[in-house]
Amino acid sequence: MLLGLTGDPRWPVPAEALVEARCFLERQKDRHVVVAPHTDVDGLSSGVLALRALRTLGARTTPRLPGKGEHAHSPAFQERLRGAGAEALVVLDMGSRPAPIVPGLPTLVVDHHPSTEFPEGALVLSSSGHEPVAPTSLLTYALVSPLIVPGPLEWLAVLGTVADLGAETALPSLKDALRRAGRKAITEAVALLNAARRSSRFAAPLALEVLMRAGSASDISEGRIPGVDALRDCRLEVQREVARCAKAPPRFSGKVALLLFSSGAQVHPLVAVRWAQRLPEHIVVAANAGYLPGRVNFSLRSREPRDLIEFLRGLNLPPFQGEFAHGHAHATGGSLSAREFLRFTEALGFRGLQANDVERRGVAPG
Incomplete structure (x- = not known):
C-alpha cells in the first residue's frame, strides 16, 4: 500500500475535503498558477508534488519561495506573489493564519499546522485535528495521487514526512514506504535539503531545483544531479555554526x-x-x-x-x-x-x- 493511500475516507482528511481541493486544481487547466511552498523539506516536497500535478493537468506554473525570514503573510513576499500575474495561487505548509494572502486571487491552502484561523476567502485543506496528523507533503500526495502516476512520486511524501516527523513516527504504511524509498537515502537527502535554507546563503531555491530534477532520494544522496555539491557545502557551514553557537x-x-x-x-x-x-x-x-x-x-x-x-x-x-x-x-x-x-x-x-x-x-x- 502506498503511503497515505489507505482507503480510509476520514484520513488524512475527510474524502469530501480532498475532492473539493482536487476540483480546484482541475479547474486550473490552461491557467497560470503560482505554487508557493514553505522552504523546509516538508514544504518543498509538497511544492514539487503540486507543481507536477498542475503541469499534468495542463496548467502553466510558476514556483515562488519566501525569502529568508519570510512566510505567506510577509508583505514583501505577497508583493512578489501579486507581481507574478497569476490566475490562481496554491500555498503549501504556511497558510495557518488569518487575512488574505493575495486578495481577490483564487487560493488553495494546504497545511497541517494547528490553527483555527486561515486566510479569508481561501479554500483550505488542513490535516490538523485528524489523527495521526499528516504533514503537508503527505496530505498533498493524497490530494494529487488520482491526478498523477502516484508510485514514482511516493518518495517525495516519504521525504517530507520523515523530515517533519522522523523515520519512527507511527503513520500507516510509512515503514514499507521508507523501505521502498531507501531509509539511508531519505535521511541523507533530508539533511542536505534542510541545510540549504539554514545556510547563511539561503539556498532554498537551489534545494527546490534539486528536488525537481531528482527521480529518487538516492539521486540526491549520491549526488547524481547538479546542485548537490552546493547543498553539501551548506551542510558543512551549518554544522560548523551549530558547534560554534x-x-x-x-x-x-x-x-x-x-x-x-x-x-x-x-x-x-x-x-x-x-x-x-x-x-x-x-x-x-x-x-x-x-x-x-x-x-x-x-x-x-x-x-x-x-x-x-x-x-x-x-x-x-x-x-x-x-x-x-x-x-x-x-x-x-x-x-x-x-x-x-x-x-x-x-x-x-x-x-x-x-x-x-x-x-x-x-x-x-x-
Missing part, C-alpha cells in the same frame, strides 16, 4: 534556559534541540541576533511534553509587531525586534539584559 553559556531563570548568540545561519532551532537534550527539565530558548538585521530570531524546545505555544501565550504579553508563538506545540519561537525581545525575556524572568546583549556580532557568539 552551542558553546554560548546558558543563563537561567527558573526552568527556562536562555542562550544568546549571533549567526547568519538559521541554527537557533538546532542549538535549542541540542541544549534541550542537555537540560531535560528546562525550556530552552535559543536566540540568534545575527540571522536577520535588526531582529532576534529565537526557538523554543523542551524534552518535556509541554505545549510551548501555550507557554508563550501564557506570558500574557501585549501583542508584538514581530513573529511570536507560531508553528508546532513542541517546536515554536519567533522573530522580534531587539526591544520586543527584551520585553519577552524580561517576562521570562531575565532582568537586566541590555540592547548590546542582543546586537548582531558577526562571527562571535554572544
Whole structure:
C-alpha cells in the first residue's frame, strides 16, 4: 500500500475535503498558477508534488519561495506573489493564519499546522485535528495521487514526512514506504535539503531545483544531479555554526534556559534541540541576533511534553509587531525586534539584559 493511500475516507482528511481541493486544481487547466511552498523539506516536497500535478493537468506554473525570514503573510513576499500575474495561487505548509494572502486571487491552502484561523476567502485543506496528523507533503500526495502516476512520486511524501516527523513516527504504511524509498537515502537527502535554507546563503531555491530534477532520494544522496555539491557545502557551514553557537553559556531563570548568540545561519532551532537534550527539565530558548538585521530570531524546545505555544501565550504579553508563538506545540519561537525581545525575556524572568546583549556580532557568539 502506498503511503497515505489507505482507503480510509476520514484520513488524512475527510474524502469530501480532498475532492473539493482536487476540483480546484482541475479547474486550473490552461491557467497560470503560482505554487508557493514553505522552504523546509516538508514544504518543498509538497511544492514539487503540486507543481507536477498542475503541469499534468495542463496548467502553466510558476514556483515562488519566501525569502529568508519570510512566510505567506510577509508583505514583501505577497508583493512578489501579486507581481507574478497569476490566475490562481496554491500555498503549501504556511497558510495557518488569518487575512488574505493575495486578495481577490483564487487560493488553495494546504497545511497541517494547528490553527483555527486561515486566510479569508481561501479554500483550505488542513490535516490538523485528524489523527495521526499528516504533514503537508503527505496530505498533498493524497490530494494529487488520482491526478498523477502516484508510485514514482511516493518518495517525495516519504521525504517530507520523515523530515517533519522522523523515520519512527507511527503513520500507516510509512515503514514499507521508507523501505521502498531507501531509509539511508531519505535521511541523507533530508539533511542536505534542510541545510540549504539554514545556510547563511539561503539556498532554498537551489534545494527546490534539486528536488525537481531528482527521480529518487538516492539521486540526491549520491549526488547524481547538479546542485548537490552546493547543498553539501551548506551542510558543512551549518554544522560548523551549530558547534560554534552551542558553546554560548546558558543563563537561567527558573526552568527556562536562555542562550544568546549571533549567526547568519538559521541554527537557533538546532542549538535549542541540542541544549534541550542537555537540560531535560528546562525550556530552552535559543536566540540568534545575527540571522536577520535588526531582529532576534529565537526557538523554543523542551524534552518535556509541554505545549510551548501555550507557554508563550501564557506570558500574557501585549501583542508584538514581530513573529511570536507560531508553528508546532513542541517546536515554536519567533522573530522580534531587539526591544520586543527584551520585553519577552524580561517576562521570562531575565532582568537586566541590555540592547548590546542582543546586537548582531558577526562571527562571535554572544
